[in-house]
Amino acid sequence: MTSHLPALVVTVPLLTAFAAFAAGWLRPKLCFPVGLTGLGITAISSIWLLAEVLEAGTVTYELGRWPAPWGIVYVVDRLNGVVLAAISLCAFIQWISSRASVKSQFSDRIGAFYGLELLFVTGVMGITVTGDAFNLYVLLEIASITAYALIAMGGGRAPLSSLNYVFMGTIGACFYLLGVGYLYIMTGSLNMADLASILRGMRSSQAILVAFVIIIVGVWLKMGFFPLHGWLPNAYTHAPWPATTLIAPLMTKVMAYVMMRLVLFLFGPEYSFGVLGLKDVVVWWASLAVVAGSVIALSQKDLKRMITCIILIEIAYMVGGTFLGNRSGTTGAIFHLVNDVFMTLCVFLAVSSLAFRQRELDMDTMEGLFSEMPFTMGALVTGALSIVGVPPTCGFFSKWLLLKGALEAGHYEFMVALILSSLVCLVLFFRVFEAAYFDHGERSHGHHRMREAPLGMVVPLLVVAIGIVALGLMSGEVISSIIEPALPRGVL
Amino acid sequence: MDRILEVVIAKYNYWIYIVLMMIGLYGVIAKNNLVKKIVGMSIFQTAIILFFISMGMKKGATIPIIIHGQEASVRASDYINPLPHVLMLTAIVVAVSTLGVALALAVKIYKEFDTLEEDEILEKIRKS
Amino acid sequence: MIWQLDLVILTLVVICGIGSLMIKDLLGAAILFGAYSFMMCVLWAVMGAVDVAFTEASVGAGVSTVFFVAAVFHTTRRTKD
Amino acid sequence: MLIWASGEFPPWGDPNSPASLHVSPRYIEKTMEETSVPNAVTSVLADYRGYDTMFETTVIFAAGVSCFMLLRLFSGRERSSHHYRHILTGLTLRVRRKGKQLPELEEFEPMDSLWTPYDLILRTLCRFLIPFIQLFALYVIAHGHHSPGGGFQGGVILGASMILLAISQDMRSALRRIRERTLAIFSVAGVAIYAGTGALCLILGSNFLDYAALSRIFPVDPVGARSLGIFLVEVGVGIAVMATMIVIYHNLASEGFLDEGL
Numbered sequence: 001m002t003s004h005l006p007a008l009v010v011t012v013p014l015l016t017a018f019a020a021f022a023a024g025w026l027r028p029k030l031c032f033p034v035g036l037t038g039l040g041i042t043a044i045s046s047i048w049l050l051a052e053v054l055e056a057g058t059v060t061y062e063l064g065r066w067p068a069p070w071g072i073v074y075v076v077d078r079l080n081g082v083v084l085a086a087i088s089l090c091a092f093i094q095w096i097s098s099r100a101s102v103k104s105q106f107s108d109r110i111g112a113f114y115g116l117e118l119l120f121v122t123g124v125m126g127i128t129v130t131g132d133a134f135n136l137y138v139l140l141e142i143a144s145i146t147a148y149a150l151i152a153m154g155g156g157r158a159p160l161s162s163l164n165y166v167f168m169g170t171i172g173a174c175f176y177l178l179g180v181g182y183l184y185i186m187t188g189s190l191n192m193a194d195l196a197s198i199l200r201g202m203r204s205s206q207a208i209l210v211a212f213v214i215i216i217v218g219v220w221l222k223m224g225f226f227p228l229h230g231w232l233p234n235a236y237t238h239a240p241w242p243a244t245t246l247i248a249p250l251m252t253k254v255m256a257y258v259m260m261r262l263v264l265f266l267f268g269p270e271y272s273f274g275v276l277g278l279k280d281v282v283v284w285w286a287s288l289a290v291v292a293g294s295v296i297a298l299s300q301k302d303l304k305r306m307i308t309c310i311i312l313i314e315i316a317y318m319v320g321g322t323f324l325g326n327r328s329g330t331t332g333a334i335f336h337l338v339n340d341v342f343m344t345l346c347v348f349l350a351v352s353s354l355a356f357r358q359r360e361l362d363m364d365t366m367e368g369l370f371s372e373m374p375f376t377m378g379a380l381v382t383g384a385l386s387i388v389g390v391p392p393t394c395g396f397f398s399k400w401l402l403l404k405g406a407l408e409a410g411h412y413e414f415m416v417a418l419i420l421s422s423l424v425c426l427v428l429f430f431r432v433f434e435a436a437y438f439d440h441g442e443r444s445h446g447h448h449r450m451r452e453a454p455l456g457m458v459v460p461l462l463v464v465a466i467g468i469v470a471l472g473l474m475s476g477e478v479i480s481s482i483i484e485p486a487l488p489r490g491v492l
Numbered sequence: 493m494d495r496i497l498e499v500v501i502a503k504y505n506y507w508i509y510i511v512l513m514m515i516g517l518y519g520v521i522a523k524n525n526l527v528k529k530i531v532g533m534s535i536f537q538t539a540i541i542l543f544f545i546s547m548g549m550k551k552g553a554t555i556p557i558i559i560h561g562q563e564a565s566v567r568a569s570d571y572i573n574p575l576p577h578v579l580m581l582t583a584i585v586v587a588v589s590t591l592g593v594a595l596a597l598a599v600k601i602y603k604e605f606d607t608l609e610e611d612e613i614l615e616k617i618r619k620s
Numbered sequence: 621m622i623w624q625l626d627l628v629i630l631t632l633v634v635i636c637g638i639g640s641l642m643i644k645d646l647l648g649a650a651i652l653f654g655a656y657s658f659m660m661c662v663l664w665a666v667m668g669a670v671d672v673a674f675t676e677a678s679v680g681a682g683v684s685t686v687f688f689v690a691a692v693f694h695t696t697r698r699t700k701d
Numbered sequence: 702m703l704i705w706a707s708g709e710f711p712p713w714g715d716p717n718s719p720a721s722l723h724v725s726p727r728y729i730e731k732t733m734e735e736t737s738v739p740n741a742v743t744s745v746l747a748d749y750r751g752y753d754t755m756f757e758t759t760v761i762f763a764a765g766v767s768c769f770m771l772l773r774l775f776s777g778r779e780r781s782s783h784h785y786r787h788i789l790t791g792l793t794l795r796v797r798r799k800g801k802q803l804p805e806l807e808e809f810e811p812m813d814s815l816w817t818p819y820d821l822i823l824r825t826l827c828r829f830l831i832p833f834i835q836l837f838a839l840y841v842i843a844h845g846h847h848s849p850g851g852g853f854q855g856g857v858i859l860g861a862s863m864i865l866l867a868i869s870q871d872m873r874s875a876l877r878r879i880r881e882r883t884l885a886i887f888s889v890a891g892v893a894i895y896a897g898t899g900a901l902c903l904i905l906g907s908n909f910l911d912y913a914a915l916s917r918i919f920p921v922d923p924v925g926a927r928s929l930g931i932f933l934v935e936v937g938v939g940i941a942v943m944a945t946m947i948v949i950y951h952n953l954a955s956e957g958f959l960d961e962g963l
Contacts, residue, residue: 007909014759015896021766022889025882063752065911072752112770119763126756134579138756141586142763148593149767152600157617159600159771166594167520170533177583178513178540184576185547508630512637519641525699527646527692531653534684535637538660545669555668556741557848572668574741578750580672581742582757585853588679589764592949595691596768599953602695608646609700670849671742678857683946686864690954 005049006061006074009084010126012042013091017118024111031114032099038118039095042125043088050081054481060131068131069194075131078486079334082478083128083257086341090249091121097349097460098242101356105240106153113153117246120146124254133180133266134190136258137173140222144169147251150243151235161234168221168231175218182211192266199267212267216259223255223315226289233296236308241352244304249344252311256318256337263322264330264488273325283409286320287417289313294424304355306428307347310387313421314340320414321402327487329405334483336398339386339471343395346383346464350376353453353461370437375458377436379465384429386468389422394472397479505546512539526601526608530594537587541580548576626666633659646697650688657681738846738928746851747931751910755895757853758938762892765945769885772952827869834862842939846928852935856891856942863943864950872955881951884944891941898933 016038023030053059053076061074076084095117106113123143130136148169152162184190186207187198202208217228224232236248263272273279293312300306314336321333353376370377386395399418406414453461471478516539519532549572556574598608605613636659640652657680665673738744746754838858845851867875879887899910907914912930913923921929 004903004909007903011896011900011903011909015893015900018889018893018896022886025885062908063910064748065908065913066749071749109770109773112766115766116763116770119759119766122759134582134750135753135756138582138586138753138760141590142756142760145589145593145760145763145767148597149763149770152597152771156604159597159604160613160617163526163594163597163601166590166597167529167533170590171517171520171536174536174540178543181540181544181547190575190579504627504630508634511634515634515637515641523641524701525646527688527695528641528649528699528701531640531649531688534653535641535656538657538680541672542660542663545664545667545672548669549667555670555849557670557739571741574745577669577672577742578745578753580669581675581746581853582753584672584675584679585757586760588684589760591684592687592764592953593767593771595687595953596771596949599691599694600771608695608698671740671851671854674849674854675857678854678861682861683857683864683950686861686868686950687953690950694954 004061005045005052006059006076006129007063008045009042009049009088010074010122010129012038012045013118013122013125017115017122020118021111021115024109024115028110031111035095035114035118036092039088039092039121042121043085043092046081046084046088046125049076050085050482053078053081069189069191072130072132072135073191074129075193076129078482079260080128080257082334082338082482082486083254084125086338087121087124087128087250087254090341090345091246093460093464094246094249094345094349097353097457098245099456100454101240101352102242105242113150113242116146116150117242120150120246120250124250127254128257131192132190133183133192133195134177137177137180140173140176140258143251143254144173144222147243147247150247151239153243154238154240156238157234158238158240161231161238165231165235168228172218172221172228175214175221177218179211179215179218182207182214186211192261196266196268199271203271212272215262219255219259219262220319223252223259223319224312225315225319226285226292226312229293229312229315232312233305233308236311237302237305241355244308245345245348245352248308248311248348249341252315253337253341253344256315256333259319260322260330260334260337269325269488273323279323279325280411282323283320283406283411283414286316286323287411287413289316290320290414290417290421294421297428298424303351303432307344307351310347310425310428311344313425314344314387317399317402317418320411320417321405324402324405324409324411324414326405326408327484328401329409330487331479331483332398332401332403332405334486335394335401335475335479338478339394339398339468342464342468342471343383343386346379346461346468347387349457349461349464350380350383353457354380356453356457370433373453375462376453379461381433382465382468384425384433386472388425388429392472393468394475395468397472397475401479505549506543509539509543509546512536512542515539524610526598526610527595529610530591530598533594534587534591537583537590541583541587544576544580544583548573626663629659629663629666633663644699644701646692646695646699647689649699650685650692653688654681654685657684738931740846740848740851742849743845743851743931743935747934748912748927751899751934754934754938755899755910758892758895758941761942761945762888765888765948768949768952823869827865831862831866834865835859838862838939842935843932845935846931852938853942855935856939857946859939860943860946860950863947867947867950867954872951876951879947881948884948884951887944888941888948891937891939891944894937894940895934898930898937902930 016035019034019038020031023034049059058075058077060068061076062068063072063074065071102110102113120143123139123141123146126139127136127143130139148162148166151165152159180190183195183199186202186205187195189195189198199208221228232252236244239247263269290313293309293316296312297306297309300309317336318333318340321329321336324330324333354373357373382393386393389395389399399422403415403418406412406418513536516532516534516536519535520529523529523532554571556571556577601613602608605616607613607616633656636652636656640649640656643649643652657676661673661676661681664676738748838855840855841850841858842852842855845855863875863879866878898912898915902911902914903909905914905917912927914926915921915930916923916926919926919929
């Protein structure tokens with residue numbers, strides 16, 4: 001059975017999605033447990049897969065038993081093994097915690113909603129695990145189409161934001177597809193490993209250069225990297241909570257993973273960093289994006305919008321870290337990706353359970369929340385400290401690595417941007433905590449005391465918060481045993 | 493002159509697809525009406541499909557269905573490359589799915605705001 | 621494969637594409653988009669991609685035009701550009 | 702930039718370009734030997750790159766579910782606008798109203814859920830056409846091994862025939878033929894046939910989607926089993942695509958009320 005694990009991590013959520021959708025028509029009560037089982041199996045098998053990879057090295061799975069350049073293969077190495085485990089755990093935790101809000105918001109179309117969520121998970125898992133450039137496009141479209149629909153379920157402006165996302169996302173995916181076409185016409189292959197070995201001999205080709213640029217721009221468009229981020233804050237802000245908590249931690253991170261996969265493995269570090277000379281430009285640009293993201297985040301009043309803007313900053317960290325092109329910078333970027341899945345999940349879940357009790361999320365309505373919802377706020381503090389980068393949490397270690405990488409590469413502007421944005425995050429969250437901690441006693445009489453969020457939301461939240469701290473404490477082992485060996489040899 | 497013509501004949505397919513792509517991109521970015529934007533998006537996608545199909549083309553080859561009775565001696569150069577066709581079948585399906593979702597969103601937006609012009613919608617949002 | 625014929629169809633494709641973006645009536649745009657898809661399908665059939673052409677004829681020229689018309693019918697034909 | 706890059710491309714239609722030399726010859730030369738399907742596009746689509754196709758079907762399924770979720774309205778909410786038809790000229794007017802009834806006029810008739818178009822020629826012609834279209838669609842699905850076509854195209858045509866029924870008559874009679882619930886089950890079942898075939902191969906001890914494993918339960922040799930697997934998969938795709946197309950159309954054309962069509 002262990003040899004089939006790479007297929008299982010994708011097909012189990014897929015089959016569960018069909019089961020959940022059918023259950024929505026026949027017996028709506030069954031949707032939740034069906035999905036829970038499916039995601040549970042997925043999480044277990046992806047962790048098992050990671051253990052397998054750590055023990056035996058890269059695992060390759062030939063779908064339909066066709067060998068590599070002809071058929072589609074799944075390749076799991078350390079890099080996507082760890083990303084897979086993070087994604088599946090995140091989806092599992094989110095599934096448990098979103099139960100109550102899904103039930104209250106989508107009672108008449110619960111099967112469709114759960115089916116789409118599971119399909120989304122299938123899409124992102126597939127993107128992570130696949131070793132075929134075109135298969136990645138198809139899975140990308142699955143993840144995107146489900147994300148469009150899930151986002152558009154929010155009221156008011158949500159359909160418009162979602163349609164904007166449709167346009168931007170389609171253009172991004174088409175750019176990616178076009179780049180793959182350029183690669184195909186020059187090499188005749190679609191398999192990533194095969195492509196990488198052929199491209200090694202084609203360093204000076206213009207068409208490959210154009211393909212590289214188009215693909216990276218397409219992926220950035222999907223990631224919401226700074227000048228191309230227009231769709232992101234609106235889409236995530238207006239989406240309904242159960243959708244945001246699933247999409248926000250996963251979608252952009254997976255695209256960041258795709259960028260790393262392409263830059264580090266498909267084109268190879270020598271090409272991406274060496275031949276082009278684009279490296280320094282991109283790092284400068286990422287520093288600019290970090291600063292711009294901080295400014296955008298500072299100008300927000302709404303809590304949900306603020307935390308979506310923080311995603312912009314995190315994405316810019318990852319782009320910058322990857323393109324620093326040295327060992328600690330790249331390690332930092334990968335570790336930050338894994339951390340960021342959990343950090344974002346923690347913050348979004350915490351805010352969503354605040355929102356579950358209280359519709360309006362302005363700074364003014366947050367007074368006295370610490371005494372009313374201590375566990376939720378505790379988790380929010382943990383997540384926020386991790387985003388700011390305070391030592392026992394995992395965010396600190398990845399930021400430290402990024403800083404070290406920037407210092408080694410001589411990119412002082414990236415260091416400045418990093419420290420500046422950490423301060424900005426501190427200010428942002430401190431504003432929230434100040435409002436929430438001090439009970440001014442001048443509350444309007446309409447403001448009744450709030451209860452702690454339901455148990456189904458608090459427990460997953462606490463698990464994530466503890467996980468963040470634990471990941472921080474174990475960061476040494478994680479980095480040295482998983483992430484460092486994952487890097488290709490070309491990264492110095 | 494002959495040389496230029498040769499280059500044009502060899503490459504015009506690749507140029508036309510770029511023209512179509514630019515038309516589509518213009519439609520998505522510059523148009524104000526949402527349905528027009530969706531049309532632009534579809535044109536953009538079709539242009540890329542055209543690019544893939546033209547690169548699978550081989551001169552002097554026939555469609556990639558093996559002729560009956562010749563199964564024993566199949567030469568690859570006699571048949572057009574089937575792989576881009578397969579990829580593009582998938583891409584067409586993706587395009588029509590995106591189109592369906594986008595149109596559903598447009599209908600939903602119209603129900604909400606009573607207009608399909610983007611500037612009017614933004615105006616209405618600002619007022620409320 | 622006759623390249624003159626190819627060129628004519630390509631020109632028609634471009635004209636239909638521009639037309640469907642320029643026309644000031646959404647129903648017209650939908651119909652022109654159908655024509656565009658059909659031209660595209662002819663082009664692909666000429667290039668030997670019969671399966672793709674078949675799909676495009678049924679999907680692009682058939683079903684997606686119907687989707688467009690249905691959506692336009694339930695929204696509005698008016699457009700400013 | 703794009704034009705600059707195209708300067709390096711092999712000329713159009715060149716049989717010796719890397720795109721047609723590296724991977725694809727094997728597809729063409731081995732398709733008969735390995736899958737016994739002469740249409741190389743079908744064999745690559747459903748077998749060599751069958752995994753792509755499974756997700757392609759899933760994309761279409763996701764789009765159907767999305768349209769359903771975005772537009773479907775269950776409660777008996779009042780429609781925001783109603784259509785009236787001028788009897789003499791055949792013009793259709795749309796009247797917006799909020800709860801008020803329009804005065805009953807002689808020359809206008811309301812196009813509500815009971816209204817049916819009565820163009821005799823159109824109705825009869827479509828009645829005649831639809832069975833033939835459906836027959837052709839089934840042929841396309843079944844004959845995809847030897848000629849252009851296959852599950853997807855056949856499914857679209859089959860779906861289009863039902864859409865034609867909904868257009869030419871009215872949506873209610875189309876919905877009487879296939880209920881919404883049936884459509885939903887069909888679309889799930891279609892994709893599940895595909896994924897289930899793959900999973901069956903997994904259970905039979907081979908890799909996912911390795912149709913050769915089917916020879917263990919069906920009395921055919923491995924190559925024939927691949928052909929059979931391709932056929933099974935095509936049928937699944939056809940069913941899923943048909944149901945999904947109809948679902949999308951119904952939801953788009955009736956704003957989610959599923960009562961009147963175009």
